[in-house]
Amino acid sequence: MNRVQQIRALFGTVVDLPTEAQSEALDVRANDDPELVAEVRRLLRASEQASEEGFLAEPLLGSGIIPGDRPVAEARPDVPGYELIDRLGSGSTGAVYRGRSISPLQRELAVKVLRPGLSEQARIRFEREQQMLTQINHPGVAQVYDAGMTDDGRPFVAVELIDGQPITSHASAHGLTVEERLAVMQAVCEAVHHIHSKGILHRDLKPENILVATSDGEHAPKVIDFGASIVIDDDAAAQTLGTRIVGTVAYMAPEQLESHGRGDLRMDIFSLGVILFELVAGSHPFGGRTEPLGAVVRGIQEAPLPRLDRRVPHGRDLNAVLAAACDKDPNRRYPSAQHLADELRRILAGRPVEASSPGVFSHVCAAGRRHPGLAAASVLVLVLVATLSVGLVLANRESNRQREAMRETVTVLVDRVLEEINELSGAHDARERLARLLLSRLDAMSPGADRDEYYLQRSRVLTTLSAIQLDRREIDAAIENRLIALSEFESHFGADPTSRVAREERIRLTILLGDAYNADKRRAEAFDAYEAAHASIMDALAASPDDASWLDGLCWSYERLTPFLVDSDLDAALRNCRERLRVARSLHDAAPENRLRLFSVGCAETWLGRVHFLRGDHDAALDMSRRAVETLGAAVDAEYDRFAFRSRWIIAKTHLAFTLLAMRSPDAFAALEDARWSAVRLMDENPDSYIATSHLRAILNVGAVAPPDVVPAHAAEAYRDALIAIGFDPPPPSKAPAWLVEP
Known part of the structure; x- marks a missing residue:
């Protein structure tokens, strides 16, 4: 290795290290070769100076911090083996030519x-x-073919020629739909994930460095220009980037703009989020080329990400995804480009995204999920904030701007906050307060321009309120509110709505009305509602047999019909449960990261185990009940605070315990105790919940009359005392179920 090669090798080793680490690494070599170290230190000083002057910050195909075009006047070089046809672009470091290989x-x-x-x-x-x-x-990254020296001693590289446009220009020129833009961006994210998997941080992702070409009707993106890239340690949580600000400011992450900032691969995630916003909205979220540089920097570091226009398709999900990609705090950003790609895939497939909506509301709910013991208190604080927010807006209702602000506030509360707290254990009071507040505000508002959204919001608020009433056994009030919701909905959308969202909502309302009739023991009316909903879902599937959303609805429709089949035809019930489990598993296999799909599988396994039990096939019931407990346990582990997850987990545990009791298993008492303690914890958090109370009551009722060979006498006595403590009379031994006393 000659002297120049030695200098290059040592410089390449230390150039991207933090300043202190550079000094330490060079100090180790100083005694062996002080002249070599001195030369490398000189190069490092030159590197810092060049960076401060914008040398490395300029993109190859544009010369300003915000991309632009400033041709560099120079003679066309002679490149051995290649004929240069014309100049494609230039920057402060060099030029790119269209060329042709000679051989x-x-x-x-x-x-x-x-x-x-x-x-x-x-x-x-x-x-x-x-x-x-x-x-x-990777097909999404420009391929390198050759490298060498020009006749006058300058380095060159020959790469794949991308006959395309920057991603935003391509989308506009070809009139791409939002869905097509998301598909292109999904491919970009997967390409960036591949780059990251090689330990490379791009640091200059922007529309000009993502070129899109059209081939056979397909829009194929390619990531280009790695001039600002560095190799980064994937195992490190973060790496100090030094004082150099490298990249294009308008697309930099906040930490990338800071001197001595710490950053990692999530800086590129922020850039991808900004590009995604620009691709969908048609403008840069923080001004980009239209704002002074200082304003762009302040926007990136301080300003909240703007929300997309309400008319943008998939706007709600996209707002949540963009907020997660462009969070100022990298710890709240998506951890990888693949996560962002997966979210876009979910949107395109009509599946729920994992990101939650931005703002104080989601942050409070997130805190409750991290600390379940504080969830109820957190939600009460959330409702207080929400109440104040809406109250302030109502104080100035005469202003059109204020009325629009009120609508925006109500939309956030209905679409995200209400959805979040509907899932939280211990949130009954908070849910009711928020639902009544929103209903009063909706009553005070005119439908406005977006009448569809207004009636969908009323529907969701009324069904939330009715769900609380139902769980408190205020059944008449619950039925009345669900009838009102369905009547208002049909008065606006019609009895047979044409839009997808309206069709899904009408089916949901019909099923919920059936649930209320069922709770009131009006089984014929409940069955009619369930059958009508099932028929609508089957009609939708006839037109779109692979639609994941309709298939998911089919699973829950099967569940509603199963109890009626159990009463009349156990063989038909078994077929129904097996088909439901097959569909649920296929949906989960297609999206294994989706916890709601996992939850659906566990519920299907629970019901299939139950039907096996009723048919007297205890071995099959035991196997399926154990699977259900394991499946739902995994869902609960992922999101402990979800009331529905824990409720169904307790049901699965209860069915497992009952099966073991029927089989006189020595494991029966331990299983019964496990179910009891889970039920006690849920009831403690939700003391006014009929569902939580009924879980515990069912377990105590069986334990109180269980034979002493499976449940110790002292435990049975304790179960009887517990029933009295929660307000119920213990059953007499004569009321013990036949399966319990007749092995």
Whole structure:
């Protein structure tokens, strides 16, 4: 290795280290070769100076911090083996030409050539960029074909020629739909994830560095220009980036803009989020080219991300995804580009996204999920904030702007806050207060321009209120509110709505009305409602048999019909449960990260185990009940605070315990105790919940009359005392179920 190669090697080793680490690494070598170390230190100083002057911050195809075009006047170089046809673009470090290889393959490609007069440090960085590119082999990244020196001694690299446009320009020129734009962006995210998997941080992701070409009707994106990239340690939580600000400011993450900031691969996630926003909204979220540089920097570091126009398809989910990608705090950002790609895939497939909506409301709910013991208190604080927010808006209702602000506030509360607290254990009072508040505000508002949204919001608020009433056994009030919700809905949308959202909501309202009739023991009316909903779902599936949302609805429709089949035809009930489990598992296999799909599988397993039990097949019941407990336990582990998850987990545990009791298993008492303690904990958090109380009562009723060979006498006595404590008379031994006393 000659002297120049030694300098290059040592410089390449230390250039991207933090300043202190650079000094330590060079100090180790100083005694062995002080002249080598001195030369490398000189190059590092030159590197810092060049960076401060914007040398590395400029993109190859544009010369300003905000992308632009400023041609560099220079003679066309002679590149051995290639004919340069015309210049494609240029920047402060060099130029890119359209070229043609002379042999052996006569193909067009892009030839990137460093401009004359640059420092040795620039050459080293140029070579390191090409070394990075050779590690990447992905259809979404421009391919490197060749590298070498021009006749006048300048480095060049020959890469794949992308005959395309920047991603935003391509989308506009080809009139891409929002769905097509999301599909292109999903491919970009997967390409960036591949880049990251090689330990490479791009640091300059922007529309100009994502070119899209059209081939056979497909829109194929390619990530280009790795001039600002660095190799980063994937195992480190973060890496100090030093004082150099490298990249394009309008697309930088907040930590990337800070001197001595700490950053990792999530900086690129922020850039992807900004590009996604611009791609969907048609404008930069923080001004981009239309604002002064200082304003752009302040926007990135301080301003909240704007919400998309309400008319943008998938707007609610996209707002949540964009907020997660562009969070100022990298710890709240998506941990990888693949996570962002998966979220876009969910939107395109009509599945729920994992991100939650931005703002104080979701932060309070998130805190409750991290600390379940504080969930109820957190929700009460949330409702107080919500009440104040809406009250302040109502104080100035005469202003159109204030009325619009009120609508926006109500939309956030209905679409995200109400949805969040509907899931939380211990939130009955908070849910009721918020539901009544929202209903009063909706009553005070006119429907406005978006009448569909207004009536959908009323529907959701009324069904939330009725669910609380139902769980408190205020059944008449619950039925009345559900009838009102259905009547209002049909008065606006009609009895047979055409839009997808309206069809789904009408089916949901019909099922919920059936649930209320069922709770009131009006089984014929409940069955009619369930059958009508089931028929509507089957009609939808006839037109779209692979639609995941309709298939998910089919699963829950099967569940509603199963109890009626159990009463009349156990064989038909068994077939129904097996089909329901098959569909649920296929949906979960397609989206294993979706916890609601996992929950659906566990519920299906619970019911199938129950039907096996009623048919007298205890071995099959035991196997399926154990699976259900395991499946629902995994869902509860992931989201402990979800009331429905824990409620169904307790039911599965109870069915498992009852099966073991019927089999006189020595494990029966332990299983019964496990179910009891889970029920006690849920009831403690939800003392006014009929559902939570009924779980505990069912367990205590069986334990109180169980034979002493499976439940110790002292435990049976304790179960009887517990029933009295919660307000119920213990059953006499004569009321013990037949399966319990007749093994």
